[in-house]
Amino acid sequence: MKADFLMAGVICVLERVIECRKFFALESVMWRCLFPVGSFLVVLLGCAGPVGAVPPDDLVLTPLISGLSSPVAVRHAGDASGRLFIVEQGGVIRIWDGSAMLPTPFLNISSAVLSGGERGLLGLAFHPDYSNNGFFYVNYTYDFDATSGVDDRTRIARYSVSAGNSDIADLAETVILEIDQDFSNHNGGDIHFGPDGYLYIGMGDGGSGGDPNNRAQDRTQLLGKMLRIDVDGATRKGRGVITGCGLEANYSIPSDNPFIGDGSACDEIWAYGMRNPWRFSFDRRTGELFIGDVGQNMWEEIDHQPASSPGGENYGWRCYEGTHEYNTAGCSGSYVDPILEYQHLNGRCSVTGGYAYRGHGIAGLDGTYIYGEYCTGEIWFATPGAVWSSVLWADTNLGISSFGEDEDGEVYVADLFGGTVSRFESPSTIFVDGFESGNTSGW
Numbered sequence: 001m002k003a004d005f006l007m008a009g010v011i012c013v014l015e016r017v018i019e020c021r022k023f024f025a026l027e028s029v030m031w032r033c034l035f036p037v038g039s040f041l042v043v044l045l046g047c048a049g050p051v052g053a054v055p056p057d058d059l060v061l062t063p064l065i066s067g068l069s070s071p072v073a074v075r076h077a078g079d080a081s082g083r084l085f086i087v088e089q090g091g092v093i094r095i096w097d098g099s100a101m102l103p104t105p106f107l108n109i110s111s112a113v114l115s116g117g118e119r120g121l122l123g124l125a126f127h128p129d130y131s132n133n134g135f136f137y138v139n140y141t142y143d144f145d146a147t148s149g150v151d152d153r154t155r156i157a158r159y160s161v162s163a164g165n166s167d168i169a170d171l172a173e174t175v176i177l178e179i180d181q182d183f184s185n186h187n188g189g190d191i192h193f194g195p196d197g198y199l200y201i202g203m204g205d206g207g208s209g210g211d212p213n214n215r216a217q218d219r220t221q222l223l224g225k226m227l228r229i230d231v232d233g234a235t236r237k238g239r240g241v242i243t244g245c246g247l248e249a250n251y252s253i254p255s256d257n258p259f260i261g262d263g264s265a266c267d268e269i270w271a272y273g274m275r276n277p278w279r280f281s282f283d284r285r286t287g288e289l290f291i292g293d294v295g296q297n298m299w300e301e302i303d304h305q306p307a308s309s310p311g312g313e314n315y316g317w318r319c320y321e322g323t324h325e326y327n328t329a330g331c332s333g334s335y336v337d338p339i340l341e342y343q344h345l346n347g348r349c350s351v352t353g354g355y356a357y358r359g360h361g362i363a364g365l366d367g368t369y370i371y372g373e374y375c376t377g378e379i380w381f382a383t384p385g386a387v388w389s390s391v392l393w394a395d396t397n398l399g400i401s402s403f404g405e406d407e408d409g410e411v412y413v414a415d416l417f418g419g420t421v422s423r424f425e426s427p428s429t430i431f432v433d434g435f436e437s438g439n440t441s442g443w
Contacts, residue, residue: 055364055365056362058426058429059393059426060425060426061379061396061422062424062425063421063422064421065101066420067419068086068088068414068419069089069092070089070401071401071414071419072120072121072122072189073122073190073404074086074412074414076405076406077130077136078128078130079131080131083095084096084098084404085126087122089115090110090120092105092107092108092110093106093121104168107138107159107169112140113141114142117184118185118189118204118207118276120141121139122189122190123137124137124138124139125191125192126193128193134161135158136158137156137157137158138157138159139188139189140154141153141154142155144178152183153178153181154179154188156177156191157175158173176229176231176251177227177229177246177250177251179223179246182213182215186207187207187276189202189204189278190278190280190353192282194282194287195287197232198230199228199229201227202227202277202279202291203222203227204223204276205223205275205318206223209296210327211317211318214330217314217319217331219262219265220265221266224275225272225274226280227270228269228270228311229252229253229268230251230252231251233251233252243260243266244266244267246268253268256310271305273313273314273316274291275318277353278352279353279402281353281405284356284358284405285356285358285367287307288304288305289305289307291353292352292354292371293338293351294351295321295344299323299342299343301340302351302369304338304388314334314336319335320335322341323337339382348375348378349375349376350373351372351373352403353371355403356368357369357370358409359410360408361408361425361426361429362424362429364429367384370382370411372398372403374401374416376395377400378392378396380392398417399415399417399418400415
């Protein structure tokens with residue numbers, strides 16, 4: 001038995017050597033790849049996982065909120081209130097006021113939301129000027145044709161906070177954008193305002209498996225894309241033509257979108273070749289975009305876009321799953337490789353994109369990208385370099401549906417099955433922004 005185990009370990013290490021040599025040229029990086037936490041036993045048990053960075057020794061996940069129903073997003077309003085807004089998949093947004101969950105939901109649109117599986121109320125973004133205009137935006141799926149069973153649509157809609165109570169939203173809805181879905185899965189669902197003030201929307205490839213309708217590589221379709229729209233610009237109504245492909249179009253197109261005026265692509269497209277960008281985020285300090293794109297059968301990936309990018313990247317799906325060929329029939333051109341990828345081993349099945357840590361409470365974590373695994377509950381920390389490297393921080397029992405960020409940049413984890421939200425904390429380190437050293441540049 002021991003001999004078999006040791007032989008399996010030797011084979012695993014040899015496979016890891018080959019894999020490391022494939023991705024890394026520097027021996028120092030390769031050593032970290034082989035021994036991510038300095039233990040040969042971990043190599044034996046944890047082969048083919050992500051590799052790299054070292055987190056603070058006393059870092060913990062502190063449970064903060066419980067009793068939620070399928071939480072899928074954690075947001076702040078940017079209004080200096082200190083509140084967290086928790087999105088529940090069934091169609092409810094709840095408020096944690098810093099000490100307790102408020103009994104009355106901020107918004108309840110469960111009667112309009114088609115929920116279950118990968119459908120539901122999936123995204124929330126507060127307008128950059130929310131403190132003044134009170135606007136916020138949601139992404140949800142609904143049944144466009146209740147008699148059909150296949151006519152699901154993604155809807156991006158605007159709501160406003162009520163005039164008399166900042167903890168309650170007005171139920172009046174303004175539809176911004178609608179997109180037909182081919183199947184019930186791969187809806188994407190995340191939305192964020194970028195540093196440029198435009199709304200970014202992650203759209204999956206329409207579902208089923210293997211992108212059977214080739215949506216992700218087809219630039220005349222909005223599925224399988226990252227979209228970028230101007231919700232404050234002059235509006236366009238009704239079904240679009242090739243210059244604008246939204247079924248409802250209560251928005252304008254930013255003049256510097258990469259395919260505007262192309263004539264063979266939807267103007268809303270910012271980047272394409274996505275399978276299911278379930279969760280993405282912007283680094284609040286650098287403006288970089290990180291996208292957790294859920295894989296097919298073998299590989300999960302984190303994609304990256306520099307803040308200086310003009311858009312137009314092709315991240316490869318369905319031609320490639322991660323850096324690996326999937327279905328290259330009809331594929332041509334260049335593709336942007338992920339900065340991180342890992343294989344479906346040891347129960348792993350679905351990446352959950354996270355955040356670059358920019359908080360003030362955890363010494364040594366600044367700039368570290370935190371992401372996780374939905375099926376196993378594993379959480380990894382990644383750092384940039386000649387190549388990105390990643391280290392397994394914890395193997396939890398959480399169903400990690402999302403990470404979140406508060407106004408101070410502290411990072412949270414939502415557990416879909418347990419109905420909880422937890423926060424990363426480091427008890428022995430409070431200041432990471434130069435307070436003790438006298439360096440105020442990071443404040």
